[in-house]
Amino acid sequence: GRGDACTTHCPTCPPDTPPETPRFQCMDCMIPDLFCQDFCVHAHSRNPLDGIERWDATKFKRTSLKDMGLRVQLGHRHGEVCEMSITAHKKFLVIYTNGIHNVAVDFCGCVDESIVGLRRQQLLRRLWYPATHEEPQTCTTFRALELFHVMTLQGKVTTYDFYTGLEKLTTKSGLVKVKDWYKAFMRTMRQWRHLVMLKRGGRGNDGDHLVAETKPGELAVVCPACPQPGVNLPANWETASGEERFLYILYIAIDTCFRLKRRLVSSEKKDPGFGTGWSYFTEDPPFQKYLLSVTDQKEMSTCISLAALDYANTKFSRGYGSTGVGLGVCARHEFVQRNGAADLQRGERNEIRLDLILKLVTFVIPKLHIYGHKLLCQLNFSLNFTPRATRTDGEGIECPWANIGPVATSTREMGPGSRHDTLDDHWGHWNWEKLTGLGALLKKCMLCAIPERNFQRGSLATFTENQAEHVGEWMTMVQVFEADNTRPNPYELPKSGATESDLRLKFVQEEAADEAGGRLPIHNVSPSVFVIAGLDLEEQGHRIKVAVAAHKGESSKHSVSIIEKCTKLSRYLARFRKVQAVYIPGALQALADVPVVQGVGTLVENILLFLPSALSRELRASGCNTISI
Ligand SMILES: [Zn+2]
Ligand SMILES: [Zn+2]
Ligand SMILES: [Zn+2]
Ligand SMILES: [Zn+2]
Structure with a gap:
């Protein structure tokens, strides 16, 4: 309502003006009273866009300064x-x-x-x-x-x-x-x-070159921490020694996002970008020309992890002018690179070709993504095995994607020019935020890295000391491989023979053949199932030992969980012993020979299982049955 506002005269008008009920209030000015129309108009000559309301006996109603005569x-x-x-x-x-x-x-x-x-x-x-x-x-x-x-x-x-x-x-x-x-x-x-x-970008009134003469990428906010010759590198950076070269490596992460599609609406002719090519997107004409030169390609890669690229080639791309965006960021600081964004096209033209001097470029896969790739990729493209890669993870591209994601719904419906302008604007903001936060971030990272570095160095020194007899040989293997990566990869694990599932298959096939030949097993638990159960029991025992050691003297919560596991294991063991008596009677004999340690009260995880491999050669020969004759 009107509150305690005066109803008989306008408090802002001179006392000699004829009495009038003040009825106007401003939603934007801080004036405590209601006032008359004349004062309201006069007071708003400098604020013509204020929201004015008029009291109409029962309620306030929105009115406009224009209607009041301003x-x-x-x-x-x-x-x-x-x-x-x-x-x-x-x-x-x-x-x-x-x-x-x-x-x-x-x-x-x-x-x-x-x-x-x-x-x-x-x-x-x-x-x-x-x-x-x-x-x-x-x-x-x-x-x-x-x-x-x-x-x-x-x-x-x-x-x-x-x-x-x-x-x-x-x-x-x-x-x-x-x-x-x-x-x-x-x-x-x-x-x-x-x-x-x-x-x-300092363009427009610089008296130097016209806006139309803006150079490609000139409006982008660039990363001040990444190496740029002539900006933040010493004069002799190119001849830096091996130890120092890591300082001058530029890490670029390239990825594609298929959420940033664009429907086939409008056209480049009807909706050209205002500044496409001046900041983050590639320039339109050279890019279009390049696309025409790219031939169709179907076989992307044999690695399943790159199936995402093939997705762009499916029917899901129908009706879209662009099927997504490919983006390059500096992997360590997450700045979108100038001219680092490109539209992915319908059809098969999705190859990202890098016209670079390949000798100077090392390709790697980011540390988390690499586990989705096959073993060969993991060996050949690991940042962990790349000399002078320091502790970079290469995952930096995911953050700008997460930031730009919410824009995807609206840019999908835009014409090509509006979309480019909008995305460029958002990336400009992203880079600016990165720029202003970089100082604090790098300091935080450094304070974190120093103790970690010291810890890792200490561990390496201890390891080197304990493995002194191998270190020379290992170092040579690594140096040879780093100098020429066609040489044997020392990080590749040697093939260790058949896997557990290979052996299982072999045993099952053998058992099937035996049964087909009329030789039935002597227990309804087959020998292979029995052996696997034994291995499983052994592993569970080890786990309990580790858990007991790790939680020594800790809360009752851990004790309860360990006791539960022991009880379960005891039950399994009892069942295992019954079958063992049939297949390995020799084990029971061996068990009887072991002193009291294995008697009542022995912790379940310490009990000896006596799997065939634990028996003496003689006992194994005489004390194991497999099939009934
Ligand atoms: Zn007045
Ligand atoms: Zn006002
Ligand atoms: Zn005039
Ligand atoms: Zn950077």
Whole structure:
């Protein structure tokens, strides 16, 4: 309600003015009272976009300063009225952070246009951005554009949601329809993004080269920590000794994201990018030319982990102008590289070709992803085995993907140019965030790395000492391999013969053959199942021993869990012994020979199983039965 506001006279008017019930309040100004219409209009000559409400006997109702008689004079000092003023369109509209406003605007029509400026300039000088440049009828304030820009970069708010939100702020109930200026807002925002990027790149008014002469990648925020000759490298970096060369390695992680598709809407002709190629996306014309030169390719790789690439070639790509984005980031600091993003195309043109001097490039697979690859990939492309790779994990690309993911739904429906501009803008923000956080992050990493490095060095020294007789030979193997990776890989485990499942298969086949030949097993548990059960028991015993040692003197929780495991093992053991009596009577004999240690009260994990391998040669020969004759 009206609260304690005065009902008889306007507290802001001089005492000699005729009494009038003050009925207006401003939602944006901090004025404690209600006031009269004249004062309200006068007080808002500098704030023509404030939200005003009028008391209509029972409730406050939204009204507008335009309806109350406020006019905005452009091109003159505050309070001046232009004698030659030109009235703007009667439905002139301004989009502001608190809603959408109808405003009565007067342009200055004074003679010298070079002084007063064009209409769009008159608006821009009041920080109102016109949606069209000839006869502006709609504007968005710089504040509203800034607000949306931050909201979309930080929270991935879409243009549609933001604009609809402003409509709701304007009409509250949503029952009154505001004329739809969404397209105008969208267009303005796109220009704004572009201009802000140019401004931040120091382009536009540098008096040096025109905006159109912006060079590829010039607007990208680049990583200050990665090596850049002429920027942060010493003059003699190319001749640095082997020990120091790791300082000058650039780690680039390349990955593709199939969520960042684009439907086949609009075209490059209808919707060209404002600055495609100036920051993160590759330049359009050279990239299109390159795509035409790439021949169809079906066989991507024999490694199943690369099946994702084949996914792009399936029917799921139908109806899409682009099937995703390929991106390169610096793997250690996660900066999107300048011109490091490219559209994946329909069909088979997804090869990422690196026209590089291959001798200088080492290919590796990130440390987590590598476990999804086959063994050969794990051996040949491991960062752990790459000389001077330090402790890089190469997984840095996943973070920018996670950040850009929420944008995918809206960019999917955009034309090619809007999509490029939008994604470039988000990556610019991502890189900026990385840049401002880099100092603190690197310090944190270093403080973490020093004690770890010391610990690992200590372990290596101890190991080297204990294995002194092998170290020389091992070192040579590693050095030979590092110098020439076609030589035997010392990290490759030698083939250790048949696996457990190979042997199981062999035994089962033998047993089947025996039964087919009429030789039946002497127990309904077959010999192979019995042996496997024995091995299993042995392993469980070891596990309990390890657990007991690890949790010595700890809480009762661990003791309970260990006792439970022991009880279970005892039960298995009892069943095992019954079958053992049939297959290995010799074991019972051996068991009888063992002193009291194996009697009642022996911890279950210490009990000797006497599997055939644990028996003496003679006992094994005489004390094992397999099949009935
Ligand atoms: Zn008054
Ligand atoms: Zn106000
Ligand atoms: Zn004028
Ligand atoms: Zn970097």
